[in-house]
Amino acid sequence: xxxxxxxxxxxxxxxxxxxxxxxxxxxxxxxxxxxxxxxxxxxxxxxxxxxxxxxxxxxxxxxxxxxxxxxxxxxxxxxxxxxxxxxxxxxxxxxxxxxxxxxxxxxxxxxxxxxxxxxxxxxxxxxxxxxxxxxxxxxxxxxxxxxxxxxxxxxxxxxxxxxxxxxxxxxxxxxxxxxxxxxxxxxxxxxxxxxxxxxxxxxxxxxxxxxxxxxxxxxxxxxxxxxxxxxxxxxxxxxxxxxxxxxxxxxxxxxxxxxxxxxxxxxxxxxxxxxxxxxxxxxxxxxxxxxxxxxxxxxxxxxxxxxxxxxxxxxxxxxxxxxxxxxxxxxxxxxxxxxxxxxxxxxxxxxxxxxxxxxxxxxxxxxxxxxxxxxxxxxxxxxxxxxxxxxxxxxxxxxxxxxxxxxxxxxxxxxx
Ligand code: SF4
Ligand code: SF4
Numbered sequence: 001x002x003x004x005x006x007x008x009x010x011x012x013x014x015x016x017x018x019x020x021x022x023x024x025x026x027x028x029x030x031x032x033x034x035x036x037x038x039x040x041x042x043x044x045x046x047x048x049x050x051x052x053x054x055x056x057x058x059x060x061x062x063x064x065x066x067x068x069x070x071x072x073x074x075x076x077x078x079x080x081x082x083x084x085x086x087x088x089x090x091x092x093x094x095x096x097x098x099x100x101x102x103x104x105x106x107x108x109x110x111x112x113x114x115x116x117x118x119x120x121x122x123x124x125x126x127x128x129x130x131x132x133x134x135x136x137x138x139x140x141x142x143x144x145x146x147x148x149x150x151x152x153x154x155x156x157x158x159x160x161x162x163x164x165x166x167x168x169x170x171x172x173x174x175x176x177x178x179x180x181x182x183x184x185x186x187x188x189x190x191x192x193x194x195x196x197x198x199x200x201x202x203x204x205x206x207x208x209x210x211x212x213x214x215x216x217x218x219x220x221x222x223x224x225x226x227x228x229x230x231x232x233x234x235x236x237x238x239x240x241x242x243x244x245x246x247x248x249x250x251x252x253x254x255x256x257x258x259x260x261x262x263x264x265x266x267x268x269x270x271x272x273x274x275x276x277x278x279x280x281x282x283x284x285x286x287x288x289x290x291x292x293x294x295x296x297x298x299x300x301x302x303x304x305x306x307x308x309x310x311x312x313x314x315x316x317x318x319x320x321x322x323x324x325x326x327x328x329x330x331x332x333x334x335x336x337x338x339x340x341x342x343x344x345x346x347x348x349x350x351x352x353x354x355x356x357x358x359x360x361x362x363x364x365x366x367x368x369x370x371x372x373x374x375x376x377x378x379x380x381x382x383x384x385x386x387x388x389x390x391x392x393x394x395x396x397x398x399x400x401x402x403x404x405x406x407x408x409x410x411x412x413x414x415x416x
Contacts, residue, residue, distance in 0.1 A: 003048045003056065006090040011045035013080040014038065020074035020084065025341040026067050029358045037074035037084040040064055044087060056095060065091045067352050069345030069359070070217045072315035092219030152186050152387075159188035159195075164206040170199075174241040175284070177202040178231075180250040181210050182379035190379075193408040194246045198284060202244070205234045211245075213253040214346050216260070225260050232257070232270045243274055246281035246408060247379040248323075249346075252312035254278050280319070281377065281408060282326035290330050290411060299373065299410065305331070306338045306371040306402075308363075308385070310378035314339065327375060331410050338374065340366050344384030360388050371402045375410070382406060 020037035021027050027036040034043075043064060047056045055061055065088055074084040159179055175198070183191040195202060209231055212224035235243060245251050255278065257271035299305070307327055309320040320337070328335050343349065343359030350356075363385075367374060376382040382404055389401040 001090060001094050003044050003091075006087055006094065007041070007044040007048070010080075010082045010084075010087060011041050011048075014041045014078075014082050015080055016042070017079070019077045019079070020082075023073040023077050025069060025071060025073070025343065025359045025362070026355065028362070029355060030067075034060065034064055035067055040068070040088060040091075041082055041084055044091070062096060065096060067348075067355060069311065069341060069343070069348045071311035071341055071345065073311065073341070076315045089217060089219060093221050094219075097219040152383075154185040155188045157188070159184045159191035160204070160206045160208070162188065162192075163195075163204050170202070173201055173203045175201050175203065175279075176235050176238055176240040176243045177204045178208060178211070178235070178243055178245040178250060178254070179204075180245060180247040180379055182383055183247060186383065187379070187406075190246065190406045190408055193406075193411065194281060197290060197408065197411065198244075198288060201284075201288075203238045203240060205238060208234050211247075211250040211253040212257070212260070213249055216253065216256070217345075218347050221260070228257050228260055228271065229267060232267065232274060235274055236270060240277065242277045242279050244279050244281065244284050246377070246406065248280065248310050248313050248317065248377040249380050251278060251280055252316050255317065280323070282323050282330060285330045285407070285411075286326055291332065299333075303333075303372040304336075304370060305333050305373045305375065306336045306367055307375045307377075308342065308381055309337055309339050310376070310381045311341055311345075312378060323377060327407055330407060333410075335375065336371070338363065338366050338371075342381045342384045344378075344380045346380055349384055349387075356384070357388065360384065364389075367402065369400070373403045373405055373410070375405055375407050377407065379406075 016038055018038060024035075024037050033039050043055070043061065046052050047061070068085070068088045070085050070089065072085050075082070075086075078084070177191075177195065177198075179191045183194075195204065210227050211231070212227040215221070215227065216224035243254070245254065255275050257275055258268050261267040261271060307324055309324075313320040313323060324335060324337055327333075340363040341359055342363050343356040345356070348356055374385065376385060385404040389404065
C-alpha cells in the first residue's frame, strides 16, 4: 500500500485545527509538534511528494510512527473524520515491521536469555507460551533492549494448562470464556476467580490463543489474521450463545475481528457473529446476581476505590459509564473514575519505555494519595500499573501505592 492509499484523502481533510494535540498523551508529554497526531497525518502528505519520499526511510519518520499508544483519543475529537490511529497502524504495517516478523523478536530474546544464563525453569516456563502470543513482544524487548521494565515472568502453570489437566464437561454451559494472554500466562489467578464465579456456565477451550491485538496494533496484520482465524474456529466449534472476556482490550479486539477480513467473506461473517455475542465480565456478573450485598468483600468499609477507564473503553468501546455503574453494583462500593491514559499501549510500554513512564506519571498524579484500590478491566492497564507501582524493592512512596485489582479480585477473600 502506498502512502496516498494509506492516507486515503485524510491528509487533505485535516484542517490542522489542533484539536487532536490537546488530547494526545504522547504530544502532551513531549510537546513537540512532530509527535502530534496532526503532524503524523501531514507527514503522510509530505512523503507522497517525489522529492520528499526519502523521508519515509528516515529515523524521524520511524520515531514519529512508533511513538503512538493507539489510544484513539485523537480520532475521538476530530471533526474532519480523520482516523489518525488507523493511519499510524497502516504506516507501521507497510513501513516499520521487521521483515523477519516476530521470529526476529523471539531470536532476539533467546540470544539474550542465553547470555544472561536464565535458569532452565524460567526457560521451560517461557517455552510454553506460543510464538503467536503478544507477550513475546514484551519479553523480547525487555531482554534485548534493556528497557528496565519489570515484566512478570509467566506463572508456573497457565490457567488454560490447569484447565487442560482437570477437564470437565458441563452440559448446560453456553458461554465461551476468552481469557487473553495476560490473564492466561501472567495472572492466572484472575482467570481462576472469573471461572470460580461462573463455572457452571463457562466453556473454556484450552487451545484458544492471543486475541491478535499486539500483532494488529504493531502492523503485523497477517499474523493477527492467522491468530484470529484459529480462534474463530475454536470458539465456534463449541456453538456458544455468548463469548465472555474479562479483559477490555480483548473485548475491543474481538469487536475489531471482522475488519481483519475481506468484507462479505466467510471469515468476516464468523468474526461478526462472535463480535455480536460478546459480553464483558461486569455484564455477566450482574446477570448472575453478583451484587455487593451477596458477596464477601475483603476491603475495609471506608477503603477509597477508583476505576481506571482504559483508552479502549473510553474511545472505542464507549462503554465506560455502563461499566462504572456495573462495578458500583457488583462491589457495593462508591467508586470514582480516573481517566488519564496509563501509558501502557501494548508494545508501546516496552518500545518507548521512558515515554510510557512519563505518560503514566500523569495518571499517577490523578490518583496519588486519593485511593486505596484502583480497579482495572483492561489486562494491559493492570500490567502497566502493577509494573510501575509495585516494584521488587519497596520504597516508602511505593508502599503507599494503591492496590491494582481486577474487579473479580474484589469478589474474593483477599486480605489487605
Ligand atoms: S483534529 Fe483532525 S482536523 Fe484537527 S488537526 Fe487533528 S487530524 Fe487535523
Ligand atoms: S492514537 Fe493516541 S497516542 Fe496515537 S496519535 Fe492518537 S492520541 Fe496520540
